[in-house]
Amino acid sequence: MTAPERLSKRNAIRRENERVILEAAEKVFAEAGFGGATMQLIADMAGLPKANLHYYFATKEELYRKVVQQIFEIWLHAADVFDNAPGPVEGIGAYIDAKMEISRRHPFGSKVWASEVMHGAPVIQDYLETTLRDWTEGRARVIQRWIDEGKMAPVDPRHLLYMLWATTQHYADFGHQIETLNGGKPLSDRQWKAAKDSVKTIILRGIAALRA
Amino acid sequence: MTAPERLSKRNAIRRENERVILEAAEKVFAEAGFGGATMQLIADMAGLPKANLHYYFATKEELYRKVVQQIFEIWLHAADVFDNAPGPVEGIGAYIDAKMEISRRHPFGSKVWASEVMHGAPVIQDYLETTLRDWTEGRARVIQRWIDEGKMAPVDPRHLLYMLWATTQHYADFGHQIETLNGGKPLSDRQWKAAKDSVKTIILRGIAALRA
DNA sequence: CTCAACCCTGACCATACGGTCAGAAAACGA
DNA sequence: TCGTTTTCTGACCGTATGGTCAGGGTTGAG
Numbered sequence: 001m002t003a004p005e006r007l008s009k010r011n012a013i014r015r016e017n018e019r020v021i022l023e024a025a026e027k028v029f030a031e032a033g034f035g036g037a038t039m040q041l042i043a044d045m046a047g048l049p050k051a052n053l054h055y056y057f058a059t060k061e062e063l064y065r066k067v068v069q070q071i072f073e074i075w076l077h078a079a080d081v082f083d084n085a086p087g088p089v090e091g092i093g094a095y096i097d098a099k100m101e102i103s104r105r106h107p108f109g110s111k112v113w114a115s116e117v118m119h120g121a122p123v124i125q126d127y128l129e130t131t132l133r134d135w136t137e138g139r140a141r142v143i144q145r146w147i148d149e150g151k152m153a154p155v156d157p158r159h160l161l162y163m164l165w166a167t168t169q170h171y172a173d174f175g176h177q178i179e180t181l182n183g184g185k186p187l188s189d190r191q192w193k194a195a196k197d198s199v200k201t202i203i204l205r206g207i208a209a210l211r212a
Numbered sequence: 213m214t215a216p217e218r219l220s221k222r223n224a225i226r227r228e229n230e231r232v233i234l235e236a237a238e239k240v241f242a243e244a245g246f247g248g249a250t251m252q253l254i255a256d257m258a259g260l261p262k263a264n265l266h267y268y269f270a271t272k273e274e275l276y277r278k279v280v281q282q283i284f285e286i287w288l289h290a291a292d293v294f295d296n297a298p299g300p301v302e303g304i305g306a307y308i309d310a311k312m313e314i315s316r317r318h319p320f321g322s323k324v325w326a327s328e329v330m331h332g333a334p335v336i337q338d339y340l341e342t343t344l345r346d347w348t349e350g351r352a353r354v355i356q357r358w359i360d361e362g363k364m365a366p367v368d369p370r371h372l373l374y375m376l377w378a379t380t381q382h383y384a385d386f387g388h389q390i391e392t393l394n395g396g397k398p399l400s401d402r403q404w405k406a407a408k409d410s411v412k413t414i415i416l417r418g419i420a421a422l423r424a
Numbered sequence: 425c426t427c428a429a430c431c432c433t434g435a436c437c438a439t440a441c442g443g444t445c446a447g448a449a450a451a452c453g454a
Numbered sequence: 455t456c457g458t459t460t461t462c463t464g465a466c467c468g469t470a471t472g473g474t475c476a477g478g479g480t481t482g483a484g
Contacts, residue, residue, distance in 0.1 A: 010429090010430065010431080013430095013431075014430090014431085017431095048432090048433095049432075049433050049434080050433090051432075051433050051434075051435095052431085052432060052433070055431070055432070055433090
């Protein structure tokens with residue numbers, strides 16, 4: 001329950017500037033890393049003077065933290081499709097679809113997250129130990145239930161989850177490599193669909209949720 | 213054919229110092245990113261004065277380039293097991309084993325590579341466009357041949373390769389996340405074996421190279 | 425209209441960084 | 455031993471960075 005926000009011009013300005021700054025920051029952090037990113041670069045990309053950034057976000061760390069939290073929220077919501085699914089074909093299939101779509105729509109956020117984790121998660125370690133751990137255990141239980149019900153082959157639920165994360169996020173994090181191997185062109189709509197289908201087919205058949 | 217190197221004390225010193233510096237650099241670049249890494253930090257970790265680093269490597273970029281080249285060489289060699297394999301079970305199985313082993317033994321190098329690619333490959337773009345592209349096309353042909361010979365299901369060879377890279381490198385690049393979800397402890401020998409087996413089982417069954 | 429609260433920004437500061445350099449020290453060939 | 459090449463390093467430099475701040479502009483409630 002947040003306080004009802006008045007729609008004054010001030011609120012609009014604040015909201016819009018924070019949005020613009022976060023969008024620019026996400027891109028710059030993704031392309032340069034935390035250490036390589038500069039407040040000046042973010043300011044230029046946002047079209048604001050640097051001092052204005054410090055008005056809305058006291059420090060570089062604070063701005064960075066907000067960016068990481070954003071992508072984390074998006075990923076958590078994507079997992080909703082996992083629940084209430086009758087079986088792995090629907091549940092995992094929909095999860096792959098959702099995460100592939102995020103890789104396509106939010107490649108910068110994915111990269112920032114990857115970078116953060118690779119560097120030892122200095123900023124979001126507590127999220128890993130609480131929210132993410134709970135989430136993981138919950139979904140692992142769902143997968144285990146499907147296994148017990150004979151709906152898929154007995155595989156280690158955790159390693160399956162890692163595989164889902166790895167394959168889907170790879171299309172964002174290593175998007176530049178994929179693009180280069182694709183002749184320097186971004187994947188087309190058709191190619192994105194092929195990627196999705198490949199991942200879904202191989203994994204669902206790999207856990208014996210699809211007939212070979 | 214390199215010139216035959218004399219085993220003088222000077223050569224030994226140079227060789228040893230370059231080794232120590234590269235090792236320290238790999239770790240620091242992995243943990244802090246290119247922008248976040250400092251020559252001072254690398255020097256401290258190598259146990260040498262900063263000015264000495266600049267004696268062996270003129271610039272930070274030059275040192276970084278060497279580190280990236282190193283891991284790339286290692287990966288290329290790992291792919292040897294791919295060739296001369298009678299079929300996907302042996303070829304892809306061995307490739308997964310090799311890459312998982314590298315993720316375990318060289319996690320820093322893997323992270324540096326990931327970071328480099330995520331930031332748009334400013335330093336090794338030419339490698340992507342030549343060596344890696346050729347490598348990829350070659351292996352894609354091998355996979356296609358296996359498909360034509362009925363040894364595995366018809367999947368897109370490129371997306372299969374991306375999947376292999378993603379899943380195996382995930383254990384290095386996201387090692388910190390995996391460790392956190394493992395109760396804060398690194399994977400044991402037994403757990404590494406389980407990881408390898410999970411990946412191999414799911415993928416090999418996923419491409420119908422194993423009976424379900 | 426008034427005035428307080430909020431928004432904005434050019435100029436500035438201390439620090440830390442990559443890189444340089446002069447010259448000492450060690451290794452080496454003769 | 456002597457002269458030359460290579461290795462080593464403390465001290466230094468210019469620059470760029472994150473962050474500050476004084477003061478001006480804008481908004482909106484009463």
